[in-house]
Amino acid sequence: MTDTQYMAPQTLDEAVSAFAAGGDTARILAGGTDLLVQMRAGMVEPGVIVDIKKIAELNSIEETPDGSFIIGAAVSGAVLAEHPTFGKVWPGVLEGLNLIGSTQVQGRASAGGNLCNGSPAGDSVPSMLAADAILTIQGPNGRREMAVQDFPAGPGRTNLEAGEILVNIILPPRAPGSSDAYLRMIPRTEMDIAVVGVGVSLTIENGTCTAARVGLGAVAPTVLLVQEAADALIGSTLDAAALDAAAAACSAACNPIDDKRGTITYRTKVAGVLLKRSIGIAADRAKGV
């Protein structure tokens, strides 16, 4: 016997009411790849589990006429990968999300869940910061928007208020000559947690970088937006001096833990190396190479 209750409402209003009424022990279920592991490990015994996958808005991908993408918080990595245009416009966001876990996990795990889990090493998060994504959040006091870099609050914590649910992730329209990339360092090629993760989004006009954003993961209590690295790139031709300055800014932003996956010195150095490599990939994509 259990005191846990499961519900799969059809509307967001029902979900918000149930989630808010459930208080501290209520949990949102999207793909379940974090929640079920936590339940099994005895870390959490939910009072009510609110499955949000039956709510159309949370389980759909919309490409708006102006070129934005609105991704429901419960859309799985596999479903997003099958979208006909998303991966062409946002290859870095997609490759970050698709690095999470196995084929089986991809069938369930969502970018929204990755954000809400609050891990500093969430692989989809740095690219979403680089993409300047906007989050739609709904709670007992209505709907609001939040810039994605304001969402993480610390390891395992977010800035959602009590009773609030992440509804969708909005990626803005792309200027011509724009692309992005995500690279992570892990000790093997698959199925591991990032030691360092770097997401870069660039716009290149006539060989000059006119816009850049850099998201840095696994080297601080939250994923970081590294404005100094972006500033070093904007206005440059992505020449060696600009890349060196951006890499140094990335390394300077690091405040990592020291563990078996990587030492502080190693993570700090690799952050700069990965930044340079991911800029190379994003730039080639932006130029259509």
Added chain:
Amino acid sequence: MAKMHISTTINGEPTEYLCEPNDTMLDVLRNELNMTGSKEGCGSGDCGSCSITLDDRLVCSCLMLAAEANGAKIETIEGMAEGEKLHPLQQKFLESAALQCGICTPGMLIAAKSLLEENPDPTETEVRYWLAGNLCRCTGYDKIIRAVLDTAADMRGAA
């Protein structure tokens, strides 16, 4: 709390069961429905031995609540052979000795079947990445990968 009454379809058969809200799909398959082909290795989505398909998508049944199956379509290893006739992947695994202890085999077969349905002509690299979430501690993987590639070739030839 009352048990939940779930109506689903498993291997083409309409199926009903009662479950606790926090039971996993794997718990119900093994303990309620006596479908013990799906194995529990880790219980945390790392090993793939509990692999099933949910609405034609490969998932770990240990990472899914049994309640989520309501109205859905589940396929398990028990539905892979047609009566006595093994699926070509099953036949090839036997012929190629692509298993030793057998614990990972149902998950490997379900995952490999899901791959070949999506991609009938995978490269070796694609097979290895697709099966990266299915752990085997006996074979060293090589015979499994060959068996999947050989089956894919046979099935393309037969088609």
